[in-house]
Amino acid sequence: MQQNIKIVLVNTSHPGNIGGAARAMKNMGLSELVLVDPKLFPHDEAVSRASGATDILDNAKVVATLEEAIADCQLAIGTSARERHIPWPLVDPRQAADLVFNEQLKTAFVFGREDRGLTNEELQRCHYHVHIPSVEGFSSLNLAAAVQVIAYELRMQELSLQDGPIVKSKWDVPAATSEQLDYMLGHLEKVLGDIEFLDPKAPRQVMTRFRRLFQRSQLDQQEVGMLRGMLTAIERQQPKGE
Amino acid sequence: MQQNIKIVLVNTSHPGNIGGAARAMKNMGLSELVLVDPKLFPHDEAVSRASGATDILDNAKVVATLEEAIADCQLAIGTSARERHIPWPLVDPRQAADLVFNEQLKTAFVFGREDRGLTNEELQRCHYHVHIPSVEGFSSLNLAAAVQVIAYELRMQELSLQDGPIVKSKWDVPAATSEQLDYMLGHLEKVLGDIEFLDPKAPRQVMTRFRRLFQRSQLDQQEVGMLRGMLTAIERQQPKGE
Incomplete structure (x- = not known):
């Protein structure tokens, strides 16, 4: 299922964040990274922050526009930190993960610029907006941290659909009767x-x-x-x- | 409730991670940071990665040992990436957040070193171990990313206990009859x-x-x-x- 999901980073300024996003993806079992017009890529800092997730960086697709990045996707979900002029269908990260697994569609999660997020036009190309419920007044997450939260929720959703507990403790001795x-x-x-x-x-x-x-x-x-x-x-x- | 929770970072090597952790905390409404014997702190890189969460860095308490850090806590939950020799009560991040809000205890979440995590001794001082369910073979999250996931789950738990949806879409026009x-x-x-x-x-x-x-x-x-x-x-x- 995770192979049905791509992470799209738009106009990223800091290559370290691309590396951090790649690491977060690999930790959670995601592999498809698309970079829309990144400022600096490839870059040493991306490799360093990827901390071993270099396969994801090596396979990352660089494209010029968001349209290209999501052309093959059936569902696009854009991250948004603030209310927009025209309200849009809005979900939290858990609901977003739920959508993805219910719908079984080829899905893109789209992340904006470090300083300004996604433009209104970019957000309007997305079926849903997802908001990570940060506190008012300090709502902007680091880009790689935002990717981590979304990737984590996707992983939790995937594991919750399997049998048994998400985290398995292998106790070494049977419980007393x-x-x-x-x-x-x-x-x-x-x-x-x-x-x-x-x-x-x-x-x-x-x-x-x-x-x-x-x-x-x-x-x-x-x-x-x-x-x-x-x-x-x-x-x-x-x-x-x- | 969030003021009942402290984040404890043990022996952190990279000051950038301390800054990233502070930012993640502030995004999610946490404020109490305790650093056990950090390699480099205070440090410019911490301030830069905190991206405005400098109040959390300024108020961070630096102590010499984990014992000191958790002395006033009634519940300590240590992050762990791998199975330990003696199995310990183990939860996933969602269960951990649930515990904290159910028990209403002064709680520490304890995070280990970037390269080796927590020692067995440190983990044995914790009531529970929490494992972020990463994939096998690439299981080690960036430290600030791990703090982000835990802080996010605490925030989701807090918001889920309030009335109404976690993320509120203010549609501007009433639905059609x-x-x-x-x-x-x-x-x-x-x-x-x-x-x-x-x-x-x-x-x-x-x-x-x-x-x-x-x-x-x-x-x-x-x-x-x-x-x-x-x-x-x-x-x-x-x-x-x-």
Whole structure:
């Protein structure tokens, strides 16, 4: 799906931002970069900021006009920081990513100049405008940062359509069962009695708090074993008697 | 709420990244920046990349250790690009933002070195690890870009808890009513008959497609007026007769 999406940068002034955009794209699985009349490209600073995403820079297409850049696209979404004279269909980055995956169209995300964004004419060539919801009074994101946010949302959308959690934690030990937890809490209660920590007449409230704590922790089986080992060691320290 | 959140950068090498992080924070309404033993700070490059977010740089606290940086925090969330030896509670950026707003705790987001991230010891001081779901094989984001993604998710979470859409389009004209649309379509059908575009024996399918098109467009009242004006102009061009 990501191969259906191109990133278009219009009239970029700073080659470092082109490199930063390429890196952000590659991090998030995008590969098609089109540069409309960049001020300086190719450039060492682009390579340096790309930090290894040089394949994207090498394959970047340089064209003279936005029309050329989006000629083969079925959907164009332009980034916009401010309200325009004629209101246009406007989405946030999450809605934009949603659109792209719902519609399954060849899509261009179009980013404007560092200082002035896209012109009204350029924005009017886009089906939608996307606004990254920055705070009023300091609303202009760095260009590569804006590409990062859009690319991130596309990646999140892609992953959310797959099975399972987006970020997978591979826990190394199975979770403890209820029975294992009960044995451990029983063992704990006995030891807390041995060491005279529990009030034998009213042990319940403390034990309830311990249960809440260890249930909330979702103990794994190794942790339960570790705690029981500790309890056994405490028992061994106890003076014989009784 | 955002004032309950601090961004902690550990051992940053490039002052430009500190500036970029400050800009990303300010764009998204964050203000508290803590630098743990930065290589070069203050620095011109930080100011230049901050692009106006100098108040955040000026107020940044420089400390010697991570312990100091997070001493007053109730929740610490460390960014991590790879699986660690001992698995740790792991979330994606959206889940992390959710946690922060659910728990309403003083929270630190901790970001590591450009080249090596956080050490295992540093990560173990964090309650959660957050992983930005980059592609395998090119998983390391630029530091300021990573701050941008986290700050963006926090902003989205904050805005989603408010009423109304995250990004508000102020359309300038009310949407057309069903009756206005019907009049316009009736007018269109008449004119299409006049100009002999419609097959008078089977006008329905074309008119259904026009209805679908204009309903999908969610015409506003000015657009309906514009279309009716156009239809009237076509009528005026027609030879008198019949």
